[in-house]
Amino acid sequence: MENGILVNIFINLAISLVSLVYTITLYNKYWDCNENNRPTQVSSMMIWAMVSIFFIIDTARQLVAISGNETFQLQLYLISLVPLTLISLPIVFIVIYIVSGNRNVGIIVSSIFLLFSFLYIYTIIQMGGINFVTTSWGSLAISNNEIANTIFLSGLFIVPTSLILSLLVLILFKRIPMFRKHKICLSLISISLAYDFLILNSISQTGEMMVASKIFIFLGVVLGYLASFPPKLIESRYDPDIIVIE
Incomplete structure (x- = not known):
């Protein structure tokens, strides 16, 4: 087993573990x-649970790729598409719910992306077009299915990412307590960072791009954890009642 593949698997496991801890x-x-929250x-x-599940499956796929069993690798890849595509639903829900304050509206709008997820997976299963390329960094799944690629990028990438960035700008200009603003903004940045590079990881054409994307995903998970549960030292700067013992 080459060192690059070991690095790839190690990063996968690190993302899975930190995401799982964050979820718990x-x-x-x-x-x-x-x-309301x-x-x-x-x-x-x-x-974050779906991020963890995706990389657990991807770790298994990378290990199977070493043996050269493409049939099993394809099966694992198709399974991994479920958490990969469904991540867009809670992302869209968060944005719509924060803007509208209405849970039902958030559910209805985010459900539209369930259709995109279904169409993408269905198109991949029916039309194929997935080729596996093994590099020194691990296995790449390269899609030559133009219809599926269009659904993936336009429906599952551009719209959710645009919504996150729009909400981020809105929060930055909104008059709310600074500590709360920082927590919300950092949480949105972490979600955007993890999601954007998760998409980039899925369409990577080189092993180096794949590994680099996973490093940024890991940073996104860590940033999200720190945004939700900031160290006492940072909290004390905003709340003088918090005492930090050095």
Whole structure:
């Protein structure tokens, strides 16, 4: 096994572990949230849980690729498309819910992206066009299916990313407590960072691009955790009642 593949698998496991810990921590804090914040808390749990699941499956696919079993590798790839495409749903829900304040509106709008997810997976299964290329960094899944690529980029990438960035700008100019603003903005940046590079990882044409994308995804997960659960030292700068013991 080449060193590049080992690095790839190590990063996969690191992302999976940190995302899982983040999800569990969010779950443990769920009952401490007020009623208005619980929908976004659940959506955040779904996002990071699906990131963890995706990279667990991708780790298995990378290991299978070493043996050269493309049939099993394709099966794992198709399974990984489920968490990959469904991540867009809670992302869109968070944006719509924060803007509208209406949970039902968020559910209805985000459900539209369930259709994009279904169409993308269905197109891949029916029309194929997935080729696996093994490099010194691991296995790449390269799609030559133009219809699926169009659905993926236009429906599952451009729209959710644009919504996140629009909400980020809106929050920056909104008059709310600075600490709350920083937490929300950092959370949105972490989601955007992880999601954008997750998409880039999925369409990578080289092993180097794939590994670089995963490094940024890992940074996004860590940033998200720190945004949700900032160190006491940072909290004390905004709240003088918090005492930091050195």
